[in-house]
Amino acid sequence: MTGPLMAYAADQLKERFTVHELWKAEDKAAALAELKDRVRGVAGGGAHIKIDGALFDALPKLEVVSNFGVGYDNVDAAEAGRRGLIVTNTPDVLTDEVADLAIGLLLATVRQLPQVDRYLREGKWLAGAYPLTTSLRKRKIGIVGLGRIGKAVAHRLEAFGVEIAYHGRSRQADVAYRYYPSLVEMAQDVDTLVSVAPGGDSTYRIINAEVLEALGPNGIVVNVGRGTVIDEPALIKALQDKTILSAGLDVFEDEPRVPAELIALDHVVLLPHVGSASVHTREQMGQLLVDNLKSWFDGKGPLTPVVETPWKKA
Structure with a gap:
């Protein structure tokens, strides 16, 4: 996780996956070096850590980035697409x-x-x-x-x-x-x-x-x-x-x-960026973030891939 998520989503991720809360690490470079051969997915929340080529380089086993929000300008989706990675967002629910x-x-x-x-x-x-x-x-x-x-x-x-x-x-x-x-x-x-x-x-x-x-x-x-x-x-x-x-x-x-x-x-x-800031909608967004990761690691592919990283089931 590159940034904090509401407990509704974070708790589900921790039940299913081994979760590393990268934004809490004092030395993020050292944390990434220790995790580089283990991390296969990223749950992106907020703009705490840029999800770009540098992060992709640090995580060579990475397969999928599940972003919290319909907007994903904090993610270099074009670079992810060039590397064969999948990026998902949370459209419709908000x-x-x-x-x-x-x-x-x-x-x-x-x-x-x-x-x-x-x-x-x-x-x-x-x-x-x-x-x-x-x-x-x-x-x-x-x-x-x-x-x-x-x-x-x-x-x-x-x-x-x-x-x-x-x-x-x-x-x-x-x-x-x-x-x-x-x-x-x-x-x-x-x-x-x-x-x-x-x-x-x-x-x-x-x-x-x-x-x-x-x-x-x-x-x-x-x-x-x-x-x-x-x-x-x-x-x-x-x-x-x-x-x-x-x-x-x-x-x-x-x-x-x-x-x-x-x-x-x-x-x-x-207003302080509250467009989707209701409990109901943020829970729905969090659920879709979680569901994208679960679907990917269940071998079913992403639910809502962004246009830069289209997905076709083999």
């Missing part, structure tokens, strides 16, 4: 939870719910009503990354009667929403961006100053994907200069370190 949170964060940002709560608690209602806010009514929503979670967000947004568009690597034949191959062009035509895009080189800071400028002074950005998708300095400047109206963020570029400039802004909503 889709609804993250989509629910995205809608909640969008509403909280649009209607300034945290700010309104503080207004009441500070006794300011006694002096007068809270100023009117913007509304979700008549907003045009552009979804960045229409994968499983993006589709679930779009499905929920349909109930609000808003216009929906999306940007991604390619047009999807099974959806009726308008597709934009250019993120800037979509930003020009919508006033709200909801990013559910994964991390990685292909999405690094794609929501940049040009996109924010195109979004305009009524624009709102919500991010429940990966913090690296947004150019944070550009976002901070756009919020300070009122180039856009507001932002609701559950993810950041260098977690858990959030820029002081963002925290100082009262017209944004900031």
Whole structure:
């Protein structure tokens, strides 16, 4: 195990396997040297230890990496694929939870719910009503990354009667929403961006100053994907200069370190990466991590391999 997992998953792993908690080792290099001929699987949790070529070199008997989370930018999956290793993640089980949170964060940002709560608690209602806010009514929503979670967000947004568009690597034949191959062009035509895009080189800071400028002074950005998708300095400047109206963020570029400039802004909503953070969903994610390892070592292959390490049963 490269990082701590909730007891629900960790206890099951310890019942079935000999588990080495690498993140606890004071001298990790020495621990890896001692384990190099024994470790065949990795349970990856969090960003405590990078799961990359260096770790693969240290564990020559490694066969499979089971990652906790649908995102796996902490794992060099491409390198794993080149070496014939299997990497799995935990899709689907967190889709609804993250989509629910995205809608909640969008509403909280649009209607300034945290700010309104503080207004009441500070006794300011006694002096007068809270100023009117913007509304979700008549907003045009552009979804960045229409994968499983993006589709679930779009499905929920349909109930609000808003216009929906999306940007991604390619047009999807099974959806009726308008597709934009250019993120800037979509930003020009919508006033709200909801990013559910994964991390990685292909999405690094794609929501940049040009996109924010195109979004305009009524624009709102919500991010429940990966913090690296947004150019944070550009976002901070756009919020300070009122180039856009507001932002609701559950993810950041260098977690858990959030820029002081963002925290100082009262017209944004900031959450500590809690998109899937319910007991129910984290237990389901942990169970899928465990089930992937059990299935692999039972000779049945992985349950949810990532695209970089596809699996075909012999």
